[in-house]
Structures are given as C-alpha cells and as structure tokens.
Amino acid sequence: MKTIQGTITSLKNEKTATVTVTARQLHPLYKKYVKKTKKYAAHYEDMSLELGQEVVIAECRPISKTKKFKVAKIVNKK
Numbered sequence: 001m002k003t004i005q006g007t008i009t010s011l012k013n014e015k016t017a018t019v020t021v022t023a024r025q026l027h028p029l030y031k032k033y034v035k036k037t038k039k040y041a042a043h044y045e046d047m048s049l050e051l052g053q054e055v056v057i058a059e060c061r062p063i064s065k066t067k068k069f070k071v072a073k074i075v076n077k078k
Helices: none
Strands: 003-010 016-026 033-043 054-059 067-076
Touching: 003 033, 003 067, 016 054, 016 067, 033 054
Parallel strands: 033 067
Antiparallel strands: 003 016, 003 054, 016 033, 054 067
16 A cells, blocks of 8 residues: 655545645756655545644545545654
8 A cells, every 4th residue: 555645735535635735856967966856635534634734644445536645754843
C-alpha cells in the first residue's frame, strides 16, 4: 500500500481533505533541485483536521472520481 506525507491545504468539501505533497527532484539537464508539488483529494471521517497539519495519506479503493486516498494518520498537530 502506497503512503505519502503532505500538508492539508483545503477542507472546503465534506469528508474530503486536499493534501499538497512537495517533492524535490534533480533537474536532468541543469543539475539543480526543483520543487514539484501535487495535490491529492483524500477521504477522512471522524478526524478533527485543521489547515496546515502534516498528515500521511494511504492508497485505497476508489471512493469517487478523484478520491483514491484516505487520511491514515496525523503526523503533527498545528
């Protein structure tokens, strides 16, 4: 099961948290590190989440068209 760590950036939708994952990649030509960000829609229930919290999301069965991850645990509370 794939797990990714990221930051919660939106809680506007019901039972859905938008998690932004930032990764550093080495550019193949310029040999400099570049930040890559990607947003994931993650499902959660009965958790008191806040903006800016670090969470771990885990891959699961498709819950909707865009939600294929669920919030597994909270890494640190803001």
